[in-house]
Amino acid sequence: MSDTSTTFQAPIGTHDVLGPESGQWENLIACFADFAYRYGFSLAITPMFEDVGVFNRGIGQNSEVAKKEMYVFEDRGRRLFALRPEGTAPIVRAFVQHQPTTPWKAWYVTPAFRYERPQAGRYRQHHQLGVEVLGTDDPAVDVEVITLAWRFYAAIGLKSVRLLVNSMGHDECRGAYVAILRDHLEANSSMLCDEHQKVWRENPLRVLDCKKASCIEVTSRGPMLPDHLCDDCRGHFDAVLEGLKSLGIEASLNPRLVRGFDYYTRTTFEFVADALDGAQNAIGGGGRYDKLAEQLGGKPTSGIGFGSGIERLLLARAAENDEPLRLVNRTLDVFVVDTTGEDVATVLVDALRAAGLACDRAYDRRSMKSQMKVADKSGARFALLVGPQELAAGEVTIRDLRSDNFGQAQQKAGRDDVVAVIANLLTK
């Protein structure tokens, strides 16, 4: 236990995100927060773990995630918890618990945990950002949520995104459809792929998104969900499609789009990035869940939301764009180089920061050359030099690190004027 010779590393399927890569994350999250704000959402922070029931009843006990991917653990009080495998169920649980006035619009960024073998674009801990709206089934909300995602993807520079939509109908029309589908599968069960020969009866919808040719052939000759919607659901879906069209958002109907969680009703959608290949090209998805609040013990409340994987967004973006995201400014204004042998830097840096400037400094009383190298690498716009001469004269030397002109790249300023002088230089 106390063997200090062994080292530790991040658990399987998890990653440390450090600079400069973390700068991409900052940018992405800041951009999303900005979008959420502009669309009228407020941030919701809920626990990383919940009673397992939240997920079993929410995403469905038969879903792949609930069956074999949840991080379930018992705490010291013998309560059974699960690390959240997704973002929606906890938000809805919070909604049911606190009953905020509706419509309630919440956004989130959170880690999500799934116990599975990691591979490209798939991890045991990944991160999602998303939004949820509870308390209305107005198709305009469906359109708004999808639009937010669509515009956000564009804002971060993704170009190869396609939007797939479908409608799952409500309980009754989906139930009727599933019965018809089941009959069709039964009649053709011998032609299904090995895996679905076993499970088509329990989960007929899953067969729809099987990629095996045999299953595709069977289902393509069978009934499709959108053709079996009741008038209400059909009308709702049409309104969503029209809304998207009116905004110039191109959606392609995909009757096979059956998402992994059981809580979906009516509108479902998925965003696919063609820059990523095959197995992990879904960068985001979501849909309506008009029964979820009830399933979690609340009053009947409609809801819709979407979630997007941060890692995949960044992967997709890197695949089609060499330039890193630079939506928020994270460059240093000033780097203080102190060679007085005393510690003038501490005071200077404090004054600059108090004035709102981004500022760093060297430590350990290194040589001027060494400190200048660090200043250069820091990316700061200006170096502030204080040596014995400046100290005696009550001055500092301000050097423009971006200038190629070594001779004229610097000027003196009085100690008391530094902040004002630099602030002024920065505006140029």
Added chain:
RNA sequence: GUGGGCGUAGCUCAGUUGGUUAGAGCGCCAGGUUGUGGUCCUGGAGGUCGCGGGUUCGAUCCCCGUCGCUCACCCCA
């Protein structure tokens, strides 16, 4: 859960058909005459060659195990 590839300095990798002090580039640190970065030059630090066991006179190199990384299947973000 199943299968493939890989594991040598901080990073990217070379290398030894098993044989004395294991290499490069980048990065890092220090210098290049007395206060100034980004180029260049010189020098330096840094590795129990993932870990454990086996074969051998001898293993970083061969064998077994183990841990980890990676990719794929399933499914998803």
